[in-house]
Amino acid sequence: MAGSSGESVLSRVVRIIESFGSEAPALRVSEIARRADLHIATASRLVEELVGYGWLQRDDDRRVRIGVRMWELASRASPTLSLREAAMPFMEDLHAVVGHHVQLGVRESDEVLFVERLSAPGAVINLTRIAGRLSLHVSSSGIVLLAHAPSSVQEKVLAGPLRAYTAHTVVDPKQLRALLADVRKSGVAVCRGFVDPRATGVAVPLRGPDNTVVAALSTIVPNDDNARMHIPALQAAARGVSRAMGVQDLCGRTQYFSH
Amino acid sequence: MAGSSGESVLSRVVRIIESFGSEAPALRVSEIARRADLHIATASRLVEELVGYGWLQRDDDRRVRIGVRMWELASRASPTLSLREAAMPFMEDLHAVVGHHVQLGVRESDEVLFVERLSAPGAVINLTRIAGRLSLHVSSSGIVLLAHAPSSVQEKVLAGPLRAYTAHTVVDPKQLRALLADVRKSGVAVCRGFVDPRATGVAVPLRGPDNTVVAALSTIVPNDDNARMHIPALQAAARGVSRAMGVQDLCGRTQYFSH
Numbered sequence: 001m002a003g004s005s006g007e008s009v010l011s012r013v014v015r016i017i018e019s020f021g022s023e024a025p026a027l028r029v030s031e032i033a034r035r036a037d038l039h040i041a042t043a044s045r046l047v048e049e050l051v052g053y054g055w056l057q058r059d060d061d062r063r064v065r066i067g068v069r070m071w072e073l074a075s076r077a078s079p080t081l082s083l084r085e086a087a088m089p090f091m092e093d094l095h096a097v098v099g100h101h102v103q104l105g106v107r108e109s110d111e112v113l114f115v116e117r118l119s120a121p122g123a124v125i126n127l128t129r130i131a132g133r134l135s136l137h138v139s140s141s142g143i144v145l146l147a148h149a150p151s152s153v154q155e156k157v158l159a160g161p162l163r164a165y166t167a168h169t170v171v172d173p174k175q176l177r178a179l180l181a182d183v184r185k186s187g188v189a190v191c192r193g194f195v196d197p198r199a200t201g202v203a204v205p206l207r208g209p210d211n212t213v214v215a216a217l218s219t220i221v222p223n224d225d226n227a228r229m230h231i232p233a234l235q236a237a238a239r240g241v242s243r244a245m246g247v248q249d250l251c252g253r254t255q256y257f258s259h
Numbered sequence: 260m261a262g263s264s265g266e267s268v269l270s271r272v273v274r275i276i277e278s279f280g281s282e283a284p285a286l287r288v289s290e291i292a293r294r295a296d297l298h299i300a301t302a303s304r305l306v307e308e309l310v311g312y313g314w315l316q317r318d319d320d321r322r323v324r325i326g327v328r329m330w331e332l333a334s335r336a337s338p339t340l341s342l343r344e345a346a347m348p349f350m351e352d353l354h355a356v357v358g359h360h361v362q363l364g365v366r367e368s369d370e371v372l373f374v375e376r377l378s379a380p381g382a383v384i385n386l387t388r389i390a391g392r393l394s395l396h397v398s399s400s401g402i403v404l405l406a407h408a409p410s411s412v413q414e415k416v417l418a419g420p421l422r423a424y425t426a427h428t429v430v431d432p433k434q435l436r437a438l439l440a441d442v443r444k445s446g447v448a449v450c451r452g453f454v455d456p457r458a459t460g461v462a463v464p465l466r467g468p469d470n471t472v473v474a475a476l477s478t479i480v481p482n483d484d485n486a487r488m489h490i491p492a493l494q495a496a497a498r499g500v501s502r503a504m505g506v507q508d509l510c511g512r513t514q515y516f517s518h
Contacts, residue, residue, distance in 0.1 A: 009268040010305070014312045020336035046269070053273045057338065066336045068367055071374075074333035075390035077279035077325045079316065085389075092351060092377065108327055115330075118351065130344075131334035 009046075012038055016046055017055070017066070022129055026063040080106060080115045083215060086244040087206070090237040091118055094219070098230050101220040104206075105141035107149060108133070110157055112142040112216065137162050137176055138169060140191040140201030141216035147183040148205055148213035154180065168193035188231050192223060200227040206238045209246050217241070268305075271297055275305055276314070276325070281388055285322040339365060339374045342474055345503040346465070349496040350377055353478070357489050360479040363465075364400035366408060367392070369416055371401040371475065396421050396435055397428060399450040399460030400475035406442040407464055407472035413439065427452035447490050451482060459486040465497045468505050476500070 019027060019035035027035070033043035047064055050056040054069030075081065087104050095102040095118040105112040111133040136142035136149070136157050146157060162171040168191075170176045183189045192200040203218035217238045221227050278286060278294035286294070292302035306323055309315040313328030334340065346363050354361040354377040364371040370392040395401035395408070395416050405416060421430040427450075429435045442448045451459040462477035476497045480486050 010272060010308055010312070013269060013272070014314070017332050020332070022335045022340075025336040025338070025340075049269055053269075055273070065338050066333055068338055068365070068372065071333045071337045071339065072367075072372060072390045072392075073276050073279070074325055074330045076281045076388070077284040078330045078390075079284070079324050079327055080330065081281075081284075081389070088377065092354065095351065096355060106327070108331075113327065113331060118347065129335070130340070131331050131337075133331075 012036065012042065013046060013050070016043065016050065017070075020066050022132060026059055026065050028063055032064065083208075083241075083245070084116050087116065087215075087217070087241045090240045090244070091116065091217070094217075094233055094237045097233055098219050098221070100222075100225070103141065103218050103220070105139075105145065105203075105216045105218065106214065107136070107142075107145040107153075110136055110153060112136055112139060112145055114141070115215075134195070135163060137171070138165055139195050139218070140189040140203035141218045143179065143183055143189040143191060144203040144205050144216040144218075145213065147180040147189070165195050166193050166197050168197065170194070187235070190227055190231075192227070198223055200225070202227050202230055202234060204231070204234045204238045207242045207247055211247060271295065271301065271305060272309070275302065275309065276329075279325050281391060285318055285324045287322055291323065342467075342500075342504070343375050346375065346474070346476070346500045349499045349503070350375065350476070353476075353492055353496045356492055357478050357480070359481075359484070362400065362477050362479070364398075364404065364462075364475045364477065365473065366395070366401075366404040366412075369395055369412060371395055371398060371404055373400075374474075393454070394422060396430070397424055398454050398477070399448040399462035400477045402438065402442055402448040402450060403462040403464050403475040403477075404472065406439040406448070424454050425452050425456050427456065429453070446494070449486055449490075451486070457482055459484070461486050461489055461493060463490070463493045463497045466501045466506055470506065 015036035015038065016032055019032050029044050029047055030040060032038075032047060033040040036043060047056055051058060051064070051067070054067045056064050056070070057067040058064055083106070084104065091102050091104060102118045103114050104116040105114045107113075113133050114130060117130050134142055136146040146154060158173045158177060160173065162173070162176065163169070164171045170179055187204060189203045190200065194201065199220050200223050201218055201220050203216045205213040206215040206217050208214035217234055219230050219234060221230065274295035274297065275291055278291050288303050288306055289299060291306060292299040295302060306315055310317060310323070310326070313326045315323050315329070316326040317323055342365070343363065350361050350363060361377045362373050363375040364373045366372075372392050373389060376389050393401055395405040405413060417432045417435060419432065421432070421435070422428070423430045429438055446463060448462045449459065453460065458479050459482050460477055460479050462475045464472040465474040465476050467473035476493055478489050478493060480489065
């Protein structure tokens with residue numbers, strides 16, 4: 001790692017920012033140095049500069065956090081902001097009707113990234129978080145996004161390894177391939193106990209302006225709920241979001257919604 | 260601006276990221292160079308590197324945007340995430356009852372930064388956006404946050420300049436000081452036409468674990484609405500959020516809610 005090139009400074013800054021996570025929102029400089037594989041003096045100097053720009057901030061106890069300014073810069077021009085803003089009113093209505101977790105996920109490489117989540121206190125267990133990720137094959141959202149991903153992505157995921165979160169997670173490539181074909185045909189993924197034995201995920205695709213699948217809209221319900229009952233509300237909400245994003249010819253897509 | 264020091268590379272990266280905004284979510288490299296005051300070759304090289312880390316991404320038409328990865332890094336460990344997660348269920352209920360914009364703002368220096376907003380289609384005009392800012396003296400949220408800010412912040416704002424958004428914005432320091440005292444006493448700010456002549460903002464303070472005011476919870480209603488009618492629901496929601504964040508002794512604060 002050279003000390004003076006622009007590349008290496010930026011790569012060190014990226015490693016510093018990446019050392020924070022939902023499980024580690026506040027870190028001491030020594031921890032940052034260890035996680036980012038940097039000399040403590042280098043980490044200390046860069047952290048100090050990032051604090052100066054508001055990209056990091058210090059707690060009262062001198063631990064360091066992601067700064068509000070960094071969140072603001074990333075959020076005000078976020079590529080998912082228009083999707084999120086279009087989706088939110090429909091997600092709220094859905095949440096009010098369904099009464100369980102409602103979430104919006106996009107595909108990032110071979111994972112689903114959850115960009116929004118509405119939860120009620122006391123709802124069933126849900127391992128996802130806003131800005132959290134799961135492998136594509138695990139959750140109903142991931143299955144929907146994988147079913148509509150380019151074949152190169154599908155083949156990479158099918159080639160494994162496929163981690164089993166529970167005894168119900170589909171980790172056999174042949175079964176997973178059949179599941180993806182079924183999800184493309186039926187327009188919905190119903191995944192009982194894939195992520196946690198107590199919960200069922202129900203997800204539908206959400207189409208963007210060029211009619212490609214840009215996101216998955218999902219709800220997580222307890223297993224004793226009649227999960228399929230929520231499919232029409234999910235599909236109606238997904239169509240509403242697509243319309244709000246300017247999709248015109250959704251009528252031609254009713255084949256995806258025929259159960 | 261030296262070409263090889265770590266400081267200057269980071270400052271250039273910060274200027275590149277700051278050149279994006281809600282009014283400019285996608286920029287050509289030449290525009291980035293101009294906005295960030297960089298030579299186009301420097302901007303081009305740094306943009307390329309940022310694209311490599313996923314902090315920026317390219318559109319189909321070669322324009323550049325903030326990358327989903329940067330949003331993810333800033334959001335998963337965001338200092339406002341726990342506030343937002345505690346507030347969201349209460350904001351949803353409030354939104355369902357009030358039927359107008361409901362928003363959550365925090366003070367960043369002499370501005371209010373809106374970290375969450377729920378809106379219904381067809382609601383009254385609202386100039387704020389998620390990750391958008393307004394001067395503290397302009398909106399009901401800002402007035403609440405200013406009323407509870409350190410006196411150094413209050414004096415700085417009162418020293419002006421105070422921009423008038425409408426004929427109703429309070430720009431006279433003496434009147435503003437009296438308004439702040441009233442807001443501290445009554446526990447609510449009702450600002451009719453301060454930001455836009457058609458809308459009234461109603462905001463209440465939201466207290467964190469150490470009982471200091473950490474945010475403002477507000478609703479924006481049309482002027483022909485009975486704005487004060489929404490105060491009890493707002494105050495109840497703010498107390499709910501505080502409890503969800505672990506505030507124990509809210510009973511001692513009822514003096515703030517006595518109308």
